[in-house]
Amino acid sequence: MKLRLGTRASQLARTQSSMVARQLIDAAKERGIDLDVELVRIRTEGDVSRDSLVGLSQTGVFVNALRDALKNDVCDLVVHSLKDIPVEPHPDLEIAAIPEREDVRDALCTLGHSLNDLPAGARIGTGSPRRAAQLLALRPDLTVEGLRGNIDTRLGKLHDGLDGVVLAAAGLNRIGRSDEATTLLDPSQMLPAPGQGALAVEVLPDADPEWADVVRSLDHIDTRRAVNAERAVLGVLDAGCAAPVAAYATIANGVMTLKARVVNGNGTLSLNETTTGSATEAASLGRSTGFTLLGRGAGRLMGGS
Known part of the structure; x- marks a missing residue:
């Protein structure tokens, strides 16, 4: 049986989707089903636009194109970063699985300084108002600047004028770049975004139960509840x-x-x-x-x- 899994085209998105694909193949094998999962790359508005995320219409900016592809039979299922999904349930789609979440913490990446050791006025990049506000609460002497792009692009800014960037630890872990984190910020210092570190697998409600039930078996109940x-x-x-x-x-x-x-x-x-x-x-x-x-x-x- 072959499934088409829709994913954003970034390295992180493809890595996350490949992880889910492997989990699906293993879960299907336990049920005696031979499953082949093909990744289908979908470009979203959030990938195409270079504007600040704060200036964009945030609701669904990274998910709408994936959802359209699912509804238009371009793919059979899609994988999202859960924090990108609008809170209101989609009337025509089902979040069939929320696998066990990764590290929820935010990671400060610098050229060696911890948060406390950064000099006054140090320039820190982040595209998240939540991270920016909590950074300033911890260190009001810092200069926080907007930042966009994939993980490599953001980390590259450390050699292009910034003293630090803040990224999700989960993303760094998933692409094998956890060693880039200088400091993992405890939730007591910087509380995560709702759903941070979690993925969501979305399907059509009337999807073939033979494989849709395999997808649902990936659901981690405590992660879903949290x-x-x-x-x-x-x-x-x-x-x-x-x-x-x-x-x-x-x-x-x-x-x-x-x-x-x-x-x-x-x-x-x-x-x-x-x-x-x-x-x-x-x-x-x-x-x-x-x-x-x-x-x-x-x-x-x-x-x-």
Whole structure:
């Protein structure tokens, strides 16, 4: 049986999709199914545009073309970075699997300096308002600049004027570049983006059960519950990746601990909220946390500096 897996064309996206493809082949083999998975490269608006992500319409900028390819039978399934997917469920598609997530931390990459050792005024590149705001909260003397491009392009800026860049540890790990991280920022310092480190495999709801059930077998329930809670915070705050909103859920013995943070643009003010509850009530836990943050003035922080 042959499947066409739609993926963005970047090295990271292809690596992530290849990982999922191998997991699918192995899971199918356990069921006695001989599966062949072909990657189909799809260009998205986010790949084509060189504008700042903050200036683009963020909702779906990296996923719409993949979803169109799936609906138009260009491919049978697609793999996304979960944090790129709009919170609102797509009416015509199913997130069939969220495999176990990678490292959720952000990685500071420099030419040797740790965060604390960077000189005053050091120039740090990131395309994420969440990272920028939390960096400034930790080190208000830093100069944070916008940054776009693939991992190689961003790391290359270290030799082209920047003193550091901040990337997702998960991406570095997946392409075998984890040694580029000078400092892995603990979530207590820099809370991750909702869904950071997780992938999502999307299919049509009426996909052939013979292979669609293989896809669903890759689902990791604790990861799904955690990211559902994190994304529910975003849903209530009506925020996308252009807003300095962070959320991270952990699960131990069936109990979820959800930490959420909203920071203003220059990092001078922040709201933090920690909620605990049953992991089976992940979405409601996320929503209640979001409403608490709204009640404490999160809307003003997201909209101003």
